[in-house]
Amino acid sequence: MTRNQGNSAAYQCSRLSIAPMMDWTDRHCRYLHRLMSRHTLLYTEMVTAPAIIHGDVERLLGFDPAEHPIALQLGGSDPDQLAQATRVGCDFGYGEVNLNVGCPSDRVQSGRFGACLMLEPTLVADCVQAMQEASTGAKITVKCRIGVDDQIPAEILPEFLETVSARGIVSFTIHARMAWLDGLSPKENRDIPPLDYELVHRMKAEFPQLEIILNGGIADLDTALEHINRGLDGAMIGRAAYHTPTDILCTADRRVFEQGTDSTAEDAVAQMLPYIENHLSKGGRLNQITRHMLGLFSGRAGARQWRRTLSEQAHKTGAGPEVVELALSHLTEVAA
Structure with a gap:
């Protein structure tokens, strides 16, 4: 142990x-x-x-x-x-x-x-x-x-x-x-x-x-x-x-700590994808992770579509990282 x-x-x-x-x-x-x-x-x-x-x-x-x-x-x-x-x-x-x-x-x-x-x-x-x-x-x-x-x-x-x-x-x-x-x-x-x-x-x-x-x-x-x-x-x-x-x-x-530089929600999402794949490979479900990600883009254009996509699709059988990528695409489309 x-x-x-x-x-x-x-x-x-x-x-x-x-x-x-x-x-x-x-x-x-x-x-x-x-x-x-x-x-x-x-x-x-x-x-x-x-x-x-x-x-x-x-x-x-x-x-x-x-x-x-x-x-x-x-x-x-x-x-x-x-x-x-x-x-x-x-x-x-x-x-x-x-x-x-x-x-x-x-x-x-x-x-x-x-x-x-x-x-x-x-x-x-x-x-x-x-x-x-x-x-x-x-x-x-x-x-x-x-x-x-x-x-x-x-x-x-x-x-x-x-x-x-x-x-x-x-x-x-x-x-x-x-x-x-x-x-x-x-x-x-x-x-x-x-x-x-x-x-x-x-x-x-x-x-x-x-x-x-x-x-x-x-x-x-x-x-x-x-x-x-x-x-x-x-x-x-x-x-x-x-x-x-x-x-x-x-x-x-x-x-607060006067160390390092600022991070972004987009970078956090990208870095979560391998973690999600590893969790799914062990029998886990996507929504066990994505429920914590709903507020990442709060206040930004496209945030509602981000939350809706995750809320409606992450609980489905077989849902994987592609659901997160789809949700993120709503924000990039708005930005474009």
Whole structure:
């Protein structure tokens, strides 16, 4: 099972990262995003520790080495299980293992992990200590909320950071919304509670030794850079990076990391074709990949035809790279 280890130095500070998103940031999505930005940190979907211990680890954790830098996000609240899962993640070559303390879904709450762990900072500290001790080189990090339910964020968030960082954890990605565990759906939890960016900035001022990364409601690179330039260590973008990846990722290396040159959606599509052929040769289906490509040309002439062609034809039996080439031809025709 042991794989080539990722370069842990690449994970010391993530100025820009793409949020872990269930059913979205799978290996095909990450491969596409990596073609658009060499330096942006990518995350897996959240994977529970028990699933890794008892499930098909290759299916759950396998990835292409080209996806580095890549982080594994774990869900769980049992220190021993999280330690086992961390060891497996390290064996697979993940350079970072992140503990989810932010997801508000009912399913996650029933398993006593995710955002409900904001109520148990000592347990979170025990978990990350076990993960740290089990790690063979991966950076251990935490993604959390500013609070849940009736908690007062300005009071509990500094206590949470102090308690958890006392175990040697130095990197926190903070979703700047409260999570309402009772009464709001996961979708509503993404929009209804107000964002409190200023609290996250105050946490950086209060804990300058910690790496503080902002998450929640960031829709473009300009906003991300505003927060970074104000003193935060990084920004994490979620839905905007998925639905309009070209706007976020194609200029990220130059603008955020000050390395490399801009990429294009057309180049990403061209480079995806061999990857698609390889996936199909192993029995995969075209739409498993192209569903992540629908937003590549968002806002451009021909984008509707691009999306329609992929949506209507990629799911068909025998569909192959020619469907992607046909979809791309609609854009080139418009350009001509």
